[in-house]
Structure formats: structure tokens, C-alpha cells
Amino acid sequence: MINELLFMNGYAAYVLSAFSFTLFSFLGLYLVTKMQFVKEQKKFVAKFGSLTSEQANSAKSQRINKEILSSATNN
Amino acid sequence: MFKLFEPNKIFKITSRAPRYVLFLFVVVLTVGLVEALVISPEDYKQSDAVRIMYVHVPAAWISLGIFSSMTLLSICGFVFKNKNFFLISKSLAPSGFVFNIIALVTGSIWGKPTWGTWWAWDARITSMLILALFYAMYLIVWRIYDKEEKVYKISTFITILGIINVPIIKYSVDWWNTLHQPASINILSKSSIHSSMLYPLLIMTAAFALFSLLIFLMKYNTELIKIKNKGLDRL
Numbered sequence: 001m002i003n004e005l006l007f008m009n010g011y012a013a014y015v016l017s018a019f020s021f022t023l024f025s026f027l028g029l030y031l032v033t034k035m036q037f038v039k040e041q042k043k044f045v046a047k048f049g050s051l052t053s054e055q056a057n058s059a060k061s062q063r064i065n066k067e068i069l070s071s072a073t074n075n
Numbered sequence: 076m077f078k079l080f081e082p083n084k085i086f087k088i089t090s091r092a093p094r095y096v097l098f099l100f101v102v103v104l105t106v107g108l109v110e111a112l113v114i115s116p117e118d119y120k121q122s123d124a125v126r127i128m129y130v131h132v133p134a135a136w137i138s139l140g141i142f143s144s145m146t147l148l149s150i151c152g153f154v155f156k157n158k159n160f161f162l163i164s165k166s167l168a169p170s171g172f173v174f175n176i177i178a179l180v181t182g183s184i185w186g187k188p189t190w191g192t193w194w195a196w197d198a199r200i201t202s203m204l205i206l207a208l209f210y211a212m213y214l215i216v217w218r219i220y221d222k223e224e225k226v227y228k229i230s231t232f233i234t235i236l237g238i239i240n241v242p243i244i245k246y247s248v249d250w251w252n253t254l255h256q257p258a259s260i261n262i263l264s265k266s267s268i269h270s271s272m273l274y275p276l277l278i279m280t281a282a283f284a285l286f287s288l289l290i291f292l293m294k295y296n297t298e299l300i301k302i303k304n305k306g307l308d309r310l
Contacts, residue, residue: 005113008123014188015126018181019112022130026286029173033293040300047307059307064083068300071090 041072082159082299089299093292100285107282110275118272125272127185133280135178135203137287139241141171142206145213146238149231161227164234165217166294170287172210179203190254197254198247202240209237 008015048069051059059065111129118125145164152160182200183193194200213233220226248255259268266273 008126009117011123011126011188014124014184015112018127018130018184019108021180021184022134022177025173025177029169029290030293033169033290033297037293037297037300040297040304044300044304044307047304051307062083062303064086064299065303067086067090068303 041068044068045072082162082302086296086299089292089296093289093296096285096289096292100282100289103278103285104282107275107278110278115275116271121189124185124188127181128272129275129279131178131181131185132276133283134174134181136280137283138171138174138178138203138206138210139244141167141174141287142210142234142237143241145171146234149227149234152227153231158223158227161230162298163291163295164230166291166298167287168210168214168217169294170290172207172214174283174287175203175207175210179207186254195254198251199244199253199255202244202247205240206237206244209233209240213237 006012048056048059048065107129111126115126115129117123145167148160148164148167152158152164179200182203186195187193213230216229216233217226220229243250247253248257260266260273260276268276
């Protein structure tokens with residue numbers, strides 16, 4: 001069965017390269033998107049850290065800002 | 076109604092959803108790969124080369140579906156003057172583009188053993204290549220322009236122009252003599268594909284749809300944080 005899977009009646013090179021290309025494209029897109037997300041998250045945390053306490057309180061009044069901070073600490 | 080879906084309100088969900096979607100994607104993809112590479116039968120004419128269908132067809136379907144959704148969202152953004160529609164459309168584009176490229180490359184790989192050539196200027200292949208160019212133009216516009224209003228206008232214009240190409244892709248096999256076979260799967264009438272091949276195809280389509288949802292959520296969250304970063308600068 002392993003031989004059948006690896007040989008595929010002579011079409012294995014085509015089939016496996018098509019599947020490999022697809023899976024590597026998925027992996028590449030996932031990693032690029034994840035990196036962009038983490039970069040923006042880090043930028044947000046750094047900016048938030050540089051705010052004065054008054055500015056930080058004002059920013060924290062928005063629920064989404066608190067969510068971003070908590071998701072950044074969870075990751 | 077749109078207030079329910081305001082980014083500020085849904086971020087709690089969109090920020091937590093990716094990990095569950097990723098888990099579900101891995102499970103469905105694993106089942107799909109086993110079905111596609113091991114369980115499903117070979118074709119009586121194409122033999123095992125037919126297995127390329129399980130990545131080629133879902134990728135093409137999803138890239139078409141995403142582009143259609145992007146057009147609808149961009150138009151809604153203009154009609155309802157709601158920026159969130161543009162943001163969703165922008166977040167969908169990268170996965171749509173990658174699926175389009177996957178469809179072209181896997182189609183090319185499939186073409187060699189079945190048609191004897193890597194590439195032919197066949198109506199469907201050419202129209203899919205044109206769709207990839209529209210995706211590329213859309214993504215470039217978001218990168219090169221800073222003014223939001225300008226980006227909204229140009230990107231919507233690109234999607235409206237590009238959507239004309241979508242029915243051409245769909246019906247190219249009926250309108251012209253092409254190397255592609257007519258559609259084997261019909262929603263309204265009986266499909267000509269056997270269930271032993273249809274189910275793996277549907278499972279792989281579900282896996283690909285989950286992957287595009289995953290990338291969409293991650294990209295959408297990134298865009299929201301970018302906006303909030305700008306907001307912090309203004310404090």
C-alpha cells in the first residue's frame with residue numbers, strides 16, 4: 001500500500017508536487033500573516049507602555065484596547 | 076444592524092476564534108488528505124493524476140468565491156458608507172490571491188500528464204490568470220495609497236471590473252472549445268461525479284474554506300490593531 005501511495009501508477013511526482021505546493025503555500029501565508037499580527041500587537045503594547053497614566057486610562061476606556069492588551073499577554 | 080458587527084464589539088470573538096478555526100482546519104485537512112491520497116479511487120482514464128483535482132478544484136472555487144465576496148463587500152461599503160466592509164474585503168484578499176495562484180500552479184502540474192503541456196492559452200486558464208492580476212492590483216492599491224477615500228474608490232473599481240471576469244471563468248468551458256471539461260458538479264441538477272470522488276472533494280473544500288477563514292480572521296485582527304495603533308498616536 002505504501003508503494004502504491006508513493007508510486008501512484010507513475011503519477012506520484014505530479015500529485016505529490018501539487019499537494020506539496022498547496023501545503024507550503026498554506027504554511028507560508030499562515031506564517032506571514034501571523035508575523036504581521038504579532039508585529040502590530042507588539043507595536044501596540046510598546047505604544048501603550050509609553051502613554052502617560054491619564055492617556056492610558058483614556059485608552060483603556062475602549063474595550064477593544066483592553067482586549068488587544070489581554071490577547072497580547074496571552075500569546 | 077451594522078452596529079452589532081462593529082469592530083470594537085466583535086474583536087473579542089475575532090481575536091479568540093483563530094485558535095479554534097486552526098484546530099478544526101488541521102482535523103478536516105487531515106481527513107481530507109487521507110481521503111484524497113489514499114481512500115478515493117483512481118480515475119479510469121486519468122489514473123492517479125486525478126488526485127490533483129482535490130487541491131486544484133477547491134482552490135479555484137474558493138478564489139472565485141472570495142473575489143465575488145470582495146466585490147459585494149466593496150459595493151456595500153460604498154452604499155452604506157461603512158468602512159468595516161472595506162476592511163473585511165481587504166482582509167479576504169490575501170487568501171483569495173494565494174488560492175488563485177494554487178489553482179494556476181496545480182492546474183499547470185495537472186496539465187502535463189493529462190494534456191501533455193504545462194500551459195495552454197485556454198479560455199479558462201487565461202481568465203484565471205486575469206483574475207490573479209485583478210487580485211494583485213487590488214492588493215497593490217492598498218499598499219501604495221495612503222488616503223483611505225482614494226483606496227476605497229480604486230479598490231472597488233478594480234473589484235467591479237474583475238467581477239466581469241468571474242462568469243467568464245465559470246462559463247468559458249461552455250462558451251468556447253477549451254481543454255477543460257464541462258462542470259462535473261452542479262448544485263441545481265445531478266452531478267456527474269461519483270460519490271467516492273465527490274466526498275473527498277467536499278471535505279478538501281471545507282478544509283480550504285476553514286483555512287481562508289483562519290487567514291481572514293488573523294488579517295482582520297491585524298488591521299484592527301493597526302487602526303488602534305494610529306488611534307494611540309493621536310492621544
